[in-house]
Amino acid sequence: MRLVAVQEQDFDAGALLGRLSGAGTGGLASFIGIVRQAPDGGLKALCLEHYPGMTEKALERLADEAEARWALTGCIIIHRVGRLEPGQNIVFTAAASAHRGNALAATAYLIDQLKTRAPFWKAEEMQDGTTSWVDAREADDTTAAAWNTPASPENLP
């Protein structure tokens, strides 16, 4: 089972996990990214833009890689676009496998890679009326690249 989607509407994580559960699955792992309020409460909303066509191809490729690397019985990647306020869901990754290690590792891989390899851009709309584009974080590149090193958890115990 594979589901990859870029959409404006919210997702129902419980329903999505239900779709991943099935014969041969022994573990389901998932990650939900949520729009985080700034420490000073100054964020009004995030506005997410993407590259239609390229984004879907990039996400399908990540799903291909996760399925090739870990024995998965299914995986899901959903990313929302448009205007999202603090507390709202923004991204969902999930993986199912016979054993928990593969499901947990694949879920983390999908979100780590998505952050640096899928064409999305965030702008912050602040309470004071200003809007600014979010800068990419070097730490995200480091985290994504760490999956290529021998020390990465191919199979968690």
Place this chain on the structure above:
Amino acid sequence: MRILYFAWLRERIGKSSEELEPPPGVDTPRALIAWLRTQGPGYAKAFSDEKPVRCAIDQEFQPLDAPLGRPKEIGFFPPVTGG
């Protein structure tokens, strides 16, 4: 070829895409940027610094010095910030 702009590049140029035929000799994204810079003040501002500019040729990420070939489309954008 179809050229697409995203995020602050789109805002500075004032459009999200356009059809353009760059002159012969424009053989890399970096050369295309240099030519685009001469197309108006919005382009000059958007491409004043190449460092934060990334690109995709036919929807695949490529370095700015990749061979351009004859793509259907090329996208210019800042480093991605999804997730």
